Amino acid sequence: MRPVRFAYARPRTAEEAVAELQRHGPQARVVAGGQSLLPLMYQRRERPTALVDLGTVEGLRSLHRDGDALRVGAMTTHRAIETAAGSEVHGFRVLPETARLIAHLPVRVRGTFGGSLAHADPLAEWCLLATLLDAEVTALGPAGVRTVPVTEFLLGDGRTALGWDEILVEVRLPRPAPSAALVEFGWQEGSLPVVAAATEVELAPDGSVAAVRVAVSGVADRPVLLPGAEKVLVGAGSGEQALAAAARSLADALDPPGDAWAGGAYRRELAATMILRSLRASVTRAGLSAPARTTLQEASR
Numbered sequence: 001m002r003p004v005r006f007a008y009a010r011p012r013t014a015e016e017a018v019a020e021l022q023r024h025g026p027q028a029r030v031v032a033g034g035q036s037l038l039p040l041m042y043q044r045r046e047r048p049t050a051l052v053d054l055g056t057v058e059g060l061r062s063l064h065r066d067g068d069a070l071r072v073g074a075m076t077t078h079r080a081i082e083t084a085a086g087s088e089v090h091g092f093r094v095l096p097e098t099a100r101l102i103a104h105l106p107v108r109v110r111g112t113f114g115g116s117l118a119h120a121d122p123l124a125e126w127c128l129l130a131t132l133l134d135a136e137v138t139a140l141g142p143a144g145v146r147t148v149p150v151t152e153f154l155l156g157d158g159r160t161a162l163g164w165d166e167i168l169v170e171v172r173l174p175r176p177a178p179s180a181a182l183v184e185f186g187w188q189e190g191s192l193p194v195v196a197a198a199t200e201v202e203l204a205p206d207g208s209v210a211a212v213r214v215a216v217s218g219v220a221d222r223p224v225l226l227p228g229a230e231k232v233l234v235g236a237g238s239g240e241q242a243l244a245a246a247a248r249s250l251a252d253a254l255d256p257p258g259d260a261w262a263g264g265a266y267r268r269e270l271a272a273t274m275i276l277r278s279l280r281a282s283v284t285r286a287g288l289s290a291p292a293r294t295t296l297q298e299a300s301r
Protein backbone atom coordinates (compact mmCIF):
# COMPACT_ATOMS: atom_id res chain seq x y z
CA MET A 1 0.00 0.00 0.00
CA ARG A 2 1.07 3.60 -0.58
CA PRO A 3 0.45 6.52 1.77
CA VAL A 4 -2.45 8.80 0.90
CA ARG A 5 -1.45 12.06 -0.83
CA PHE A 6 -0.06 14.76 1.39
CA ALA A 7 1.44 18.23 1.15
CA TYR A 8 5.10 18.55 2.08
CA ALA A 9 6.87 21.44 3.79
CA ARG A 10 10.60 21.94 4.44
CA PRO A 11 10.89 24.77 6.96
CA ARG A 12 14.26 26.36 7.77
CA THR A 13 13.54 27.25 11.39
CA ALA A 14 11.55 25.80 14.28
CA GLU A 15 9.26 28.85 14.15
CA GLU A 16 8.58 28.22 10.46
CA ALA A 17 7.78 24.58 11.29
CA VAL A 18 5.16 25.71 13.81
CA ALA A 19 3.75 28.14 11.24
CA GLU A 20 3.49 25.30 8.69
CA LEU A 21 1.63 23.14 11.22
CA GLN A 22 -0.80 26.00 11.80
CA ARG A 23 -1.22 26.56 8.07
CA HIS A 24 -2.06 22.90 7.40
CA GLY A 25 -4.15 22.26 10.51
CA PRO A 26 -4.54 19.40 13.03
CA GLN A 27 -4.23 16.64 10.42
CA ALA A 28 -0.68 17.71 9.55
CA ARG A 29 2.25 15.82 11.10
CA VAL A 30 5.84 16.61 11.80
CA VAL A 31 8.28 14.10 10.31
CA ALA A 32 11.68 13.64 11.94
CA GLY A 33 13.54 10.40 11.12
CA GLY A 34 10.35 8.87 9.68
CA GLN A 35 11.16 5.49 11.23
CA SER A 36 7.85 5.22 13.08
CA LEU A 37 5.64 7.58 11.11
CA LEU A 38 6.37 6.36 7.58
CA PRO A 39 5.59 2.66 8.26
CA LEU A 40 2.28 3.80 9.76
CA MET A 41 1.58 5.90 6.69
CA TYR A 42 2.33 2.98 4.37
CA GLN A 43 -0.14 0.91 6.39
CA ARG A 44 -2.58 3.87 6.21
CA ARG A 45 -2.92 3.83 9.98
CA GLU A 46 -1.70 7.44 9.76
CA ARG A 47 -3.13 9.64 7.00
CA PRO A 48 -1.62 13.09 7.45
CA THR A 49 -2.76 15.77 5.04
CA ALA A 50 0.69 17.40 5.25
CA LEU A 51 4.17 16.51 6.46
CA VAL A 52 6.34 19.18 8.00
CA ASP A 53 9.91 17.90 7.67
CA LEU A 54 12.20 18.84 10.56
CA GLY A 55 15.24 17.58 8.62
CA THR A 56 15.88 21.05 7.18
CA VAL A 57 15.39 22.92 10.45
CA GLU A 58 18.61 24.39 11.80
CA GLY A 59 19.75 23.93 15.37
CA LEU A 60 17.82 20.81 16.36
CA ARG A 61 20.74 18.36 16.04
CA SER A 62 22.75 18.99 19.16
CA LEU A 63 24.13 17.17 22.14
CA HIS A 64 25.96 19.32 24.64
CA ARG A 65 26.69 19.85 28.30
CA ASP A 66 25.14 22.80 30.08
CA GLY A 67 26.70 22.82 33.53
CA ASP A 68 25.78 19.46 35.04
CA ALA A 69 22.91 18.95 32.63
CA LEU A 70 22.92 17.47 29.15
CA ARG A 71 20.82 19.01 26.40
CA VAL A 72 19.68 16.80 23.54
CA GLY A 73 18.24 18.50 20.46
CA ALA A 74 15.08 16.87 19.10
CA MET A 75 16.68 15.85 15.79
CA THR A 76 19.72 14.20 17.37
CA THR A 77 19.76 10.70 15.95
CA HIS A 78 20.07 7.50 17.97
CA ARG A 79 23.33 6.91 16.12
CA ALA A 80 24.75 10.33 17.02
CA ILE A 81 24.18 9.49 20.69
CA GLU A 82 25.59 6.00 20.26
CA THR A 83 28.81 7.41 18.83
CA ALA A 84 29.04 10.56 20.95
CA ALA A 85 32.50 11.36 22.27
CA GLY A 86 33.13 10.80 25.98
CA SER A 87 33.18 14.47 26.93
CA GLU A 88 29.74 15.07 25.44
CA VAL A 89 28.06 12.34 27.47
CA HIS A 90 30.46 12.36 30.42
CA GLY A 91 28.52 11.04 33.39
CA PHE A 92 25.68 9.93 31.12
CA ARG A 93 27.40 6.88 29.63
CA VAL A 94 24.07 5.10 29.83
CA LEU A 95 23.04 7.16 26.79
CA PRO A 96 25.32 5.51 24.18
CA GLU A 97 24.64 2.13 25.77
CA THR A 98 20.90 2.65 25.46
CA ALA A 99 21.17 3.92 21.89
CA ARG A 100 22.87 0.65 20.99
CA LEU A 101 19.78 -1.27 22.17
CA ILE A 102 17.50 0.51 19.70
CA ALA A 103 16.59 -1.25 16.47
CA HIS A 104 19.29 -1.77 13.83
CA LEU A 105 21.90 0.56 12.38
CA PRO A 106 19.78 1.87 9.45
CA VAL A 107 17.01 2.84 11.90
CA ARG A 108 19.46 4.36 14.36
CA VAL A 109 21.03 6.49 11.65
CA ARG A 110 17.68 8.10 10.83
CA GLY A 111 15.52 7.82 13.98
CA THR A 112 15.72 10.69 16.45
CA PHE A 113 15.65 11.19 20.20
CA GLY A 114 12.85 13.75 19.93
CA GLY A 115 10.88 11.55 17.55
CA SER A 116 11.07 8.69 19.99
CA LEU A 117 9.66 10.79 22.85
CA ALA A 118 7.01 12.39 20.62
CA HIS A 119 5.96 8.95 19.32
CA ALA A 120 5.60 7.85 22.96
CA ASP A 121 5.78 4.11 22.43
CA PRO A 122 5.38 2.69 25.96
CA LEU A 123 8.38 0.42 25.31
CA ALA A 124 10.75 2.96 23.74
CA GLU A 125 14.10 2.95 25.50
CA TRP A 126 14.46 6.75 25.41
CA CYS A 127 11.08 7.17 27.10
CA LEU A 128 12.18 4.83 29.90
CA LEU A 129 15.55 6.50 30.37
CA ALA A 130 14.02 9.99 30.24
CA THR A 131 11.62 8.90 32.99
CA LEU A 132 14.46 7.58 35.16
CA LEU A 133 16.54 10.72 34.66
CA ASP A 134 13.73 13.26 35.31
CA ALA A 135 14.03 14.71 31.81
CA GLU A 136 12.49 18.06 30.96
CA VAL A 137 10.92 18.36 27.54
CA THR A 138 10.89 21.71 25.74
CA ALA A 139 8.21 22.37 23.15
CA LEU A 140 7.71 25.31 20.80
CA GLY A 141 4.24 26.37 19.75
CA PRO A 142 2.40 29.49 18.58
CA ALA A 143 2.46 30.84 22.15
CA GLY A 144 6.21 30.33 22.47
CA VAL A 145 8.36 27.87 24.38
CA ARG A 146 7.26 25.76 27.33
CA THR A 147 9.00 23.07 29.34
CA VAL A 148 7.24 20.02 30.75
CA PRO A 149 8.58 17.26 33.05
CA VAL A 150 8.70 14.01 31.12
CA THR A 151 6.24 12.35 33.52
CA GLU A 152 3.68 14.99 32.47
CA PHE A 153 4.75 14.80 28.83
CA LEU A 154 4.20 11.06 28.29
CA LEU A 155 0.47 10.48 28.63
CA GLY A 156 0.20 6.86 27.51
CA ASP A 157 0.51 4.77 24.37
CA GLY A 158 1.22 7.26 21.55
CA ARG A 159 -0.08 10.21 23.54
CA THR A 160 1.88 13.21 24.76
CA ALA A 161 1.29 16.68 26.14
CA LEU A 162 2.24 18.20 22.76
CA GLY A 163 -0.46 20.23 21.08
CA TRP A 164 -1.10 19.56 17.38
CA ASP A 165 0.67 22.82 16.51
CA GLU A 166 3.67 22.32 18.80
CA ILE A 167 7.01 20.71 18.10
CA LEU A 168 9.40 19.16 20.55
CA VAL A 169 12.68 21.07 20.25
CA GLU A 170 14.90 19.83 23.05
CA VAL A 171 15.16 17.48 26.01
CA ARG A 172 17.21 18.44 29.08
CA LEU A 173 18.63 15.77 31.33
CA PRO A 174 19.23 17.77 34.49
CA ARG A 175 21.87 15.74 36.31
CA PRO A 176 24.59 13.28 35.45
CA ALA A 177 23.85 9.78 36.65
CA PRO A 178 27.11 7.83 36.46
CA SER A 179 25.51 4.74 38.00
CA ALA A 180 22.52 4.70 35.64
CA ALA A 181 21.93 1.45 33.77
CA LEU A 182 19.20 0.13 31.47
CA VAL A 183 18.60 -3.53 30.69
CA GLU A 184 15.88 -5.14 28.66
CA PHE A 185 14.40 -8.38 27.46
CA GLY A 186 13.03 -8.65 23.95
CA TRP A 187 12.02 -11.51 21.70
CA GLN A 188 14.69 -10.61 19.21
CA GLU A 189 17.65 -8.30 19.04
CA GLY A 190 16.77 -4.88 17.69
CA SER A 191 13.08 -5.13 18.46
CA LEU A 192 11.23 -3.19 21.10
CA PRO A 193 11.63 -4.92 24.46
CA VAL A 194 8.88 -6.81 26.24
CA VAL A 195 10.01 -5.45 29.61
CA ALA A 196 12.92 -3.16 30.48
CA ALA A 197 14.25 -1.63 33.68
CA ALA A 198 16.45 1.38 34.33
CA THR A 199 18.08 2.18 37.66
CA GLU A 200 20.35 4.62 39.43
CA VAL A 201 22.02 3.93 42.78
CA GLU A 202 24.13 5.95 45.23
CA LEU A 203 26.06 4.02 47.84
CA ALA A 204 26.93 5.17 51.37
CA PRO A 205 30.55 4.72 52.51
CA ASP A 206 29.55 1.49 54.31
CA GLY A 207 28.22 0.06 51.02
CA SER A 208 24.55 0.38 51.90
CA VAL A 209 22.18 2.06 49.47
CA ALA A 210 21.96 5.82 50.09
CA ALA A 211 19.67 6.74 47.18
CA VAL A 212 17.98 4.80 44.41
CA ARG A 213 15.59 5.25 41.49
CA VAL A 214 13.97 2.45 39.54
CA ALA A 215 11.88 2.83 36.37
CA VAL A 216 10.25 0.01 34.43
CA SER A 217 8.58 -0.28 31.02
CA GLY A 218 6.37 -3.02 29.65
CA VAL A 219 4.16 -3.06 32.73
CA ALA A 220 1.85 -0.12 31.94
CA ASP A 221 0.91 2.21 29.08
CA ARG A 222 4.03 4.29 29.75
CA PRO A 223 7.29 3.83 31.68
CA VAL A 224 6.74 4.07 35.43
CA LEU A 225 9.01 5.24 38.22
CA LEU A 226 8.56 2.82 41.11
CA PRO A 227 7.77 4.94 44.16
CA GLY A 228 8.47 2.02 46.52
CA ALA A 229 12.12 1.72 45.48
CA GLU A 230 13.50 4.13 48.09
CA LYS A 231 11.49 2.52 50.88
CA VAL A 232 12.65 -0.97 49.96
CA LEU A 233 16.28 -0.20 49.23
CA VAL A 234 17.56 2.90 51.04
CA GLY A 235 19.51 1.77 54.11
CA ALA A 236 19.55 -1.81 52.88
CA GLY A 237 22.73 -3.55 51.82
CA SER A 238 23.80 -3.56 48.20
CA GLY A 239 24.74 -7.25 48.11
CA GLU A 240 23.08 -9.84 45.90
CA GLN A 241 20.57 -11.02 48.50
CA ALA A 242 19.35 -7.53 49.34
CA LEU A 243 19.05 -6.58 45.67
CA ALA A 244 17.21 -9.79 44.79
CA ALA A 245 14.74 -9.32 47.66
CA ALA A 246 14.15 -5.70 46.66
CA ALA A 247 13.65 -6.57 42.98
CA ARG A 248 11.18 -9.29 43.95
CA SER A 249 9.19 -7.04 46.21
CA LEU A 250 9.12 -4.16 43.69
CA ALA A 251 7.97 -6.48 40.91
CA ASP A 252 5.33 -8.09 43.14
CA ALA A 253 3.75 -4.68 43.65
CA LEU A 254 3.21 -4.35 39.87
CA ASP A 255 0.01 -5.41 38.14
CA PRO A 256 0.95 -5.46 34.46
CA PRO A 257 -1.79 -6.06 31.90
CA GLY A 258 -1.22 -9.02 29.60
CA ASP A 259 -1.34 -8.82 25.84
CA ALA A 260 -0.58 -10.89 22.74
CA TRP A 261 3.17 -10.65 23.45
CA ALA A 262 3.23 -11.67 27.10
CA GLY A 263 0.81 -12.35 29.95
CA GLY A 264 0.66 -10.15 33.04
CA ALA A 265 2.28 -12.72 35.36
CA TYR A 266 5.09 -13.29 32.87
CA ARG A 267 5.72 -9.55 32.62
CA ARG A 268 5.91 -9.36 36.41
CA GLU A 269 8.55 -12.12 36.45
CA LEU A 270 10.49 -10.37 33.71
CA ALA A 271 10.28 -7.12 35.66
CA ALA A 272 11.82 -8.81 38.73
CA THR A 273 14.71 -10.11 36.62
CA MET A 274 15.27 -6.87 34.71
CA ILE A 275 15.17 -4.78 37.91
CA LEU A 276 17.69 -7.10 39.56
CA ARG A 277 20.07 -7.02 36.60
CA SER A 278 19.85 -3.28 36.32
CA LEU A 279 20.36 -2.78 40.07
CA ARG A 280 23.43 -5.00 39.95
CA ALA A 281 24.87 -2.91 37.14
CA SER A 282 24.09 0.35 38.96
CA VAL A 283 25.61 -0.87 42.22
CA THR A 284 28.77 -1.94 40.43
CA ARG A 285 29.00 1.47 38.80
CA ALA A 286 28.21 3.33 42.00
CA GLY A 287 31.07 1.51 43.68
CA LEU A 288 33.55 2.76 41.09
CA SER A 289 34.85 6.29 40.81
CA ALA A 290 32.93 8.34 38.26
CA PRO A 291 32.96 7.94 35.37
CA ALA A 292 32.33 4.28 36.14
CA ARG A 293 34.74 2.01 34.34
CA THR A 294 32.81 -1.20 33.92
CA THR A 295 30.65 -1.99 30.94
CA LEU A 296 27.03 -2.82 31.38
CA GLN A 297 27.59 -6.30 30.01
CA GLU A 298 30.30 -6.95 32.61
CA ALA A 299 28.17 -5.67 35.44
CA SER A 300 24.99 -7.55 34.57
CA ARG A 301 26.62 -10.88 33.87
Ligand SMILES: Cc1cc2nc3c(=O)[nH]c(=O)nc-3n(C[C@H](O)[C@H](O)[C@H](O)COP(=O)(O)OP(=O)(O)OC[C@H]3O[C@@H](n4cnc5c(N)ncnc54)[C@H](O)[C@@H]3O)c2cc1C
Nearest residue numbers: 030032033034035036037103111112115118124168191192
Ligand atom coordinates in the same frame (compact mmCIF):
# COMPACT_ATOMS: atom_id res chain seq x y z
C1 LIG B 1 12.53 -1.97 12.38
C2 LIG B 1 12.38 -0.96 13.48
C3 LIG B 1 12.78 -1.29 14.76
C4 LIG B 1 12.62 -0.36 15.80
N1 LIG B 1 13.04 -0.72 17.05
C5 LIG B 1 12.96 0.19 18.05
C6 LIG B 1 13.44 -0.12 19.35
O1 LIG B 1 13.99 -1.20 19.61
N2 LIG B 1 13.29 0.84 20.31
C7 LIG B 1 12.73 2.06 20.05
O2 LIG B 1 12.61 2.89 20.95
N3 LIG B 1 12.27 2.36 18.82
C8 LIG B 1 12.37 1.49 17.83
N4 LIG B 1 11.94 1.83 16.58
C9 LIG B 1 11.38 3.18 16.36
C10 LIG B 1 12.54 4.18 16.08
O3 LIG B 1 13.34 4.32 17.23
C11 LIG B 1 12.05 5.57 15.70
O4 LIG B 1 13.22 6.25 15.28
C12 LIG B 1 11.42 6.43 16.76
O5 LIG B 1 10.34 5.78 17.39
C13 LIG B 1 10.79 7.70 16.16
O6 LIG B 1 11.78 8.56 15.75
P1 LIG B 1 11.72 9.24 14.33
O7 LIG B 1 12.70 10.36 14.37
O8 LIG B 1 11.93 8.21 13.30
O9 LIG B 1 10.25 9.87 14.30
P2 LIG B 1 9.17 9.89 13.14
O10 LIG B 1 8.85 8.52 12.68
O11 LIG B 1 9.52 10.90 12.11
O12 LIG B 1 7.92 10.48 13.98
C14 LIG B 1 7.26 9.71 14.95
C15 LIG B 1 6.11 10.52 15.54
O13 LIG B 1 6.60 11.58 16.35
C16 LIG B 1 6.23 12.85 15.82
N5 LIG B 1 7.41 13.70 15.94
C17 LIG B 1 8.68 13.35 15.58
N6 LIG B 1 9.54 14.33 15.93
C18 LIG B 1 8.80 15.30 16.50
C19 LIG B 1 9.12 16.57 17.07
N7 LIG B 1 10.38 17.01 17.15
N8 LIG B 1 8.10 17.32 17.57
C20 LIG B 1 6.82 16.86 17.51
N9 LIG B 1 6.47 15.67 17.01
C21 LIG B 1 7.44 14.90 16.50
C22 LIG B 1 5.79 12.60 14.38
O14 LIG B 1 4.82 13.54 13.96
C23 LIG B 1 5.22 11.19 14.49
O15 LIG B 1 3.90 11.25 14.99
C24 LIG B 1 12.06 0.92 15.53
C25 LIG B 1 11.68 1.27 14.23
C26 LIG B 1 11.83 0.34 13.20
C27 LIG B 1 11.41 0.73 11.81
